[in-house]
Amino acid sequence: MSQAHAPSIRAIPFDHTWPAGLATELLTDQQRRHLAEIATVRFVPPRTTLFHAGDQAESVFIVSRGVMKAYRELRNGKQRVMAFLFPSDVLGLAEGGRYVNNAQALTPATLYGIRMDTLKDSFRRDFALQFHFLCKVTHELRESQRQTIGIARRDASGKLATFLEMLQRNSSLREEAEEAPPGSIWLPMSRADIASYLGLTQETLSRAAARLKRHGIVKFPDRRHVQITDRSRLHALADPA
Amino acid sequence: MSQAHAPSIRAIPFDHTWPAGLATELLTDQQRRHLAEIATVRFVPPRTTLFHAGDQAESVFIVSRGVMKAYRELRNGKQRVMAFLFPSDVLGLAEGGRYVNNAQALTPATLYGIRMDTLKDSFRRDFALQFHFLCKVTHELRESQRQTIGIARRDASGKLATFLEMLQRNSSLREEAEEAPPGSIWLPMSRADIASYLGLTQETLSRAAARLKRHGIVKFPDRRHVQITDRSRLHALADPA
DNA sequence: CGTCGTATTGAGGAGGCTCAACTAAGGTGG
DNA sequence: CCACCTTAGTTGAGCCTCCTCAATACGACG
Numbered sequence: 001m002s003q004a005h006a007p008s009i010r011a012i013p014f015d016h017t018w019p020a021g022l023a024t025e026l027l028t029d030q031q032r033r034h035l036a037e038i039a040t041v042r043f044v045p046p047r048t049t050l051f052h053a054g055d056q057a058e059s060v061f062i063v064s065r066g067v068m069k070a071y072r073e074l075r076n077g078k079q080r081v082m083a084f085l086f087p088s089d090v091l092g093l094a095e096g097g098r099y100v101n102n103a104q105a106l107t108p109a110t111l112y113g114i115r116m117d118t119l120k121d122s123f124r125r126d127f128a129l130q131f132h133f134l135c136k137v138t139h140e141l142r143e144s145q146r147q148t149i150g151i152a153r154r155d156a157s158g159k160l161a162t163f164l165e166m167l168q169r170n171s172s173l174r175e176e177a178e179e180a181p182p183g184s185i186w187l188p189m190s191r192a193d194i195a196s197y198l199g200l201t202q203e204t205l206s207r208a209a210a211r212l213k214r215h216g217i218v219k220f221p222d223r224r225h226v227q228i229t230d231r232s233r234l235h236a237l238a239d240p241a
Numbered sequence: 242m243s244q245a246h247a248p249s250i251r252a253i254p255f256d257h258t259w260p261a262g263l264a265t266e267l268l269t270d271q272q273r274r275h276l277a278e279i280a281t282v283r284f285v286p287p288r289t290t291l292f293h294a295g296d297q298a299e300s301v302f303i304v305s306r307g308v309m310k311a312y313r314e315l316r317n318g319k320q321r322v323m324a325f326l327f328p329s330d331v332l333g334l335a336e337g338g339r340y341v342n343n344a345q346a347l348t349p350a351t352l353y354g355i356r357m358d359t360l361k362d363s364f365r366r367d368f369a370l371q372f373h374f375l376c377k378v379t380h381e382l383r384e385s386q387r388q389t390i391g392i393a394r395r396d397a398s399g400k401l402a403t404f405l406e407m408l409q410r411n412s413s414l415r416e417e418a419e420e421a422p423p424g425s426i427w428l429p430m431s432r433a434d435i436a437s438y439l440g441l442t443q444e445t446l447s448r449a450a451a452r453l454k455r456h457g458i459v460k461f462p463d464r465r466h467v468q469i470t471d472r473s474r475l476h477a478l479a480d481p482a
Numbered sequence: 483c484g485t486c487g488t489a490t491t492g493a494g495g496a497g498g499c500t501c502a503a504c505t506a507a508g509g510t511g512g
Numbered sequence: 513c514c515a516c517c518t519t520a521g522t523t524g525a526g527c528c529t530c531c532t533c534a535a536t537a538c539g540a541c542g
Contacts, residue, residue: 144385152440199393
């Protein structure tokens with residue numbers, strides 16, 4: 001709470017059994033201050049690309065405000081969304097000196113950019129800081145694996161249910177201004193983005209959403225919000241298989 | 242080269258553009274010696290479970306010989322294979338003090354087990370060692386994302402082609418005794434495991450394999466080996482879309 | 483109020499899943 | 513050494529869901 005506008009990293013740590021599976025702040029206040037010092041703040045307007053896949057990778061980024069998407073171009077012109085990144089998430093980890101994904105802002109976003117060589121210097125002095133990054137990346141690995149099982153499913157409704165539960169877990173941690181109506185989840189991304197993330201076509205996603213609505217499981221106050229009206233049945237759809 | 246029987250970790254580093262996208266040894270000889278000192282060697286017979294999901298997680302493991310699979314039980318009794326782990330891979334990264342996957346040996350396997358608290362102590366003294374782990378986990382994250390796009394596809398042949406290319410990349414690094422016939426790739430896992438990994442049923446996988454064989458793209462000398470006879474057409478199937 | 487991009491809805495076809503039978507391979511005991 | 517049994521893998525028929533192509537609604541903005 002003390003450092004409202006400093007870099008933050010959230011994840012489930014390796015140990016510390018803590019409140020069942022909740023992501024918590026990893027960084028100490030001192031580490032957050034330090035990162036704020038060595039970081040460059042970037043304000044990114046919506047629909048702006050932060051970096052392209054294949055670009056020379058100089059910095060890693062920590063999302064502070066807003067939502068980003070990481071995606072790849074598929075040679076047929078379409079794109080596949082690999083991840084949505086929320087505040088306290090890390091993006092821009094390079095491979096062989098190059099970014100592997102494209103990163104684009106879905107909303108106005110604020111990020112802390114840290115040069116990799118600078119960060120590595122900090123790691124040298126503060127082993128715990130590096131340990132937090134290790135923890136965070138491990139956390140993202142597990143999230144990626146969860147996504148994998150989520151999209152491996154064949155049924156569109158199940159995929160969507162899984163996605164909505166993920167979003168809900170995510171937004172329950174962030175009592176921010178974006179969510180005006182309580183109990184209502186904000187969807188910062190377009191239908192096309194969701195479909196791409198879930199490995200569905202836009203049409204199938206739309207039909208799945210209509211089905212959930214028809215069954216009284218969710219409501220769509222507008223295109224950018226969902227309201228879960230029957231949590232247990234949503235979970236029943238998301239979990240099994 | 243020098244430490245044939247010491248822990249090894251391979252990955253594509255953050256920087257170092259090196260021979261296009263090839264995983265290289267991360268650890269120095271000294272680090273490998275150190276890890277060998279603090280590690281416990283485990284020999285695991287085939288079909289033996291190294292640890293279960295939910296178990297108290299005390300150690301992380303580095304695969305030294307053999308192949309492991311990481312999988313989850315799906316409450317309908319079936320299981321979903323999350324990853325296959327080859328020598329130089331790391332497994333057993335905990336979440337909240339518990340393992341998230343089950344780990345089982347597909348072949349006779351040798352692993353180095355390192356207690357997490359011991360490893361953390363080593364991290365404190367050798368920042369570069371921790372950096373290598375960070376690099377490795379990042380590498381696995383990207384592999385997981387690749388798998389995700391691989392299984393998001395609808396067509397079984399494409400999935401299988403992607404999988405075979407992955408295996409090929411993998412086995413080209415390991416000129417071990419297992420692969421008697423040159424140009425032939427060893428399949429340490431069962432058809433059911435492959436199907437589970439790719440999000441297919443066994444039957445569909447079998448048909449896809451038959452199709453590839455019929456088109457003269459691959460041959461199956463026996464159940465446990467594949468021979469790629471038309472690399473370019475395999476790649477054409479794997480890459481697009 | 484018209485236009486453009488986003489989202490929904492409809493009809494038809496392709497591909498994978500399910501259920502089920504069958505073949506091949508490995509292991510065991512007589 | 514062979515008969516037997518068990519497990520792994522292949523093949524077939526029919527159904528179901530999602531994809532494709534196309535047209536229609538909705539909303540934001542000028």
